[in-house]
Amino acid sequence: MEFSSKIIEQAVDAFAQLPGVGKKTALRFVLHVIKQDKYQSENLSSIINQLKTDLKYCVKCHNISEQDICEICSNAGRDETTVCVVQDYRDVMAIENTGLYKGHYHVLGGLISPLEGITPSNLNIETLVNKISTNAVTEIILALNATMEGETTSFYIFRKIAPYHIKLSTIARGIAVGDELEYADEVTLGRSLTNRIPFDSLLKK
Amino acid sequence: MEFSSKIIEQAVDAFAQLPGVGKKTALRFVLHVIKQDKYQSENLSSIINQLKTDLKYCVKCHNISEQDICEICSNAGRDETTVCVVQDYRDVMAIENTGLYKGHYHVLGGLISPLEGITPSNLNIETLVNKISTNAVTEIILALNATMEGETTSFYIFRKIAPYHIKLSTIARGIAVGDELEYADEVTLGRSLTNRIPFDSLLKK
Numbered sequence: 001m002e003f004s005s006k007i008i009e010q011a012v013d014a015f016a017q018l019p020g021v022g023k024k025t026a027l028r029f030v031l032h033v034i035k036q037d038k039y040q041s042e043n044l045s046s047i048i049n050q051l052k053t054d055l056k057y058c059v060k061c062h063n064i065s066e067q068d069i070c071e072i073c074s075n076a077g078r079d080e081t082t083v084c085v086v087q088d089y090r091d092v093m094a095i096e097n098t099g100l101y102k103g104h105y106h107v108l109g110g111l112i113s114p115l116e117g118i119t120p121s122n123l124n125i126e127t128l129v130n131k132i133s134t135n136a137v138t139e140i141i142l143a144l145n146a147t148m149e150g151e152t153t154s155f156y157i158f159r160k161i162a163p164y165h166i167k168l169s170t171i172a173r174g175i176a177v178g179d180e181l182e183y184a185d186e187v188t189l190g191r192s193l194t195n196r197i198p199f200d201s202l203l204k205k
Numbered sequence: 206m207e208f209s210s211k212i213i214e215q216a217v218d219a220f221a222q223l224p225g226v227g228k229k230t231a232l233r234f235v236l237h238v239i240k241q242d243k244y245q246s247e248n249l250s251s252i253i254n255q256l257k258t259d260l261k262y263c264v265k266c267h268n269i270s271e272q273d274i275c276e277i278c279s280n281a282g283r284d285e286t287t288v289c290v291v292q293d294y295r296d297v298m299a300i301e302n303t304g305l306y307k308g309h310y311h312v313l314g315g316l317i318s319p320l321e322g323i324t325p326s327n328l329n330i331e332t333l334v335n336k337i338s339t340n341a342v343t344e345i346i347l348a349l350n351a352t353m354e355g356e357t358t359s360f361y362i363f364r365k366i367a368p369y370h371i372k373l374s375t376i377a378r379g380i381a382v383g384d385e386l387e388y389a390d391e392v393t394l395g396r397s398l399t400n401r402i403p404f405d406s407l408l409k410k
């Protein structure tokens with residue numbers, strides 16, 4: 001794409017860095033910003049700076065936070081002995097929205113992916129192991145994507161923390177609520193059969 | 206969606222203003238910016254401001270430009286008597302990329318669309334009529350989208366400039382180069398039949 005203006009070209013390049021945004025979409029964004037009210041574009045510009053200056057990673061769980069220690073970690077009402085391991089901030093949000101979890105989190109910051117060049121050393125796994133060896137953690141719940149990368153990461157963490165003989169579980173894989181059996185893939189259906197749950201445990205909830 | 210941080214919420218809202226971006230995509234953008242190097246996010250932030258401060262609309266053709274008069278309008282080598290009417294900057298780019306047009310442009314800034322509340326008074330149509338009545342324009346080429354809005358706008362402009370008895374044409378609708386007839390819709394195929402072109406005119410090019 002050839003642009004008549006250097007500024008438009010630079011802006012397109014900057015927007016095209018965002019995930020899933022190509023040059024055509026970036027140009028749409030740029031033309032939209034040019035048309036926007038000045039206060040709106042100034043707002044977007046300043047909030048982008050604020051993201052870098054006002055946000056940090058919680059020193060305990062690595063979640064994004066406005067304080068050094070995030071709201072969840074500093075909440076005395078939550079159970080510090082249970083730690084749920086997730087990929088990123090979005091997964092914390094998703095689990096918090098269920099309203100069913102009252103423990104702490106540990107945010108890995110990604111998943112092991114040799115294709116994308118992400119190795120265990122790029123993730124917050126070492127600090128998880130430290131947490132287990134020094135703190136009073138009694139249960140770890142792995143809540144990672146049901147993808148190749150997620151399973152690999154789960155297995156890696158399992159191997160790392162096996163020596164500590166701690167209660168370790170992974171969230172259930174199975175038929176999603178509202179789904180019909182005939183459209184489920186075999187692997188999912190197979191897993192949901194293998195990991196079938198006593199019916200009376202459902203009645204208790 | 207509930208966010209644990211006010212800053213993330215504001216940033217998601219700001220990104221979600223961009224065309225075609227919902228809250229989920231906006232959150233992906235925000236998490237990406239948080240992870241980015243500081244100089245990259247500062248670059249995005251400052252270029253957004255620059256778009257508003259350093260760019261303006263050309264006073265002659267309303268195209269986006271760094272000067273008061275854009276490069277095309279100030280280029281003495283281009284034919285001022287032919288004016289190509291387009292919707293926006295992207296269409297100027299597209300036509301310039303063909304390398305086949307050496308006249309001037311007139312950018313409307315949109316298309317008539319009652320559904321989106323865009324009426325002729327929101328577009329640069331009055332200035333087009335003025336240009337015709339006062340300048341030495343001899344030909345107008347309408348190069349608008351082949352959509353309902355594009356055709357409506359073309360017809361509106363046709364009515365507005367009919368009194369000036371100027372040469373007026375619209376770009377050809379027909380089978381795209383590389384397309385197969387059997388997959389063309391009837392309207393396009395019908396139009397390409399009605400507006401068939403003498404074969405020897407192709408040979409001259």
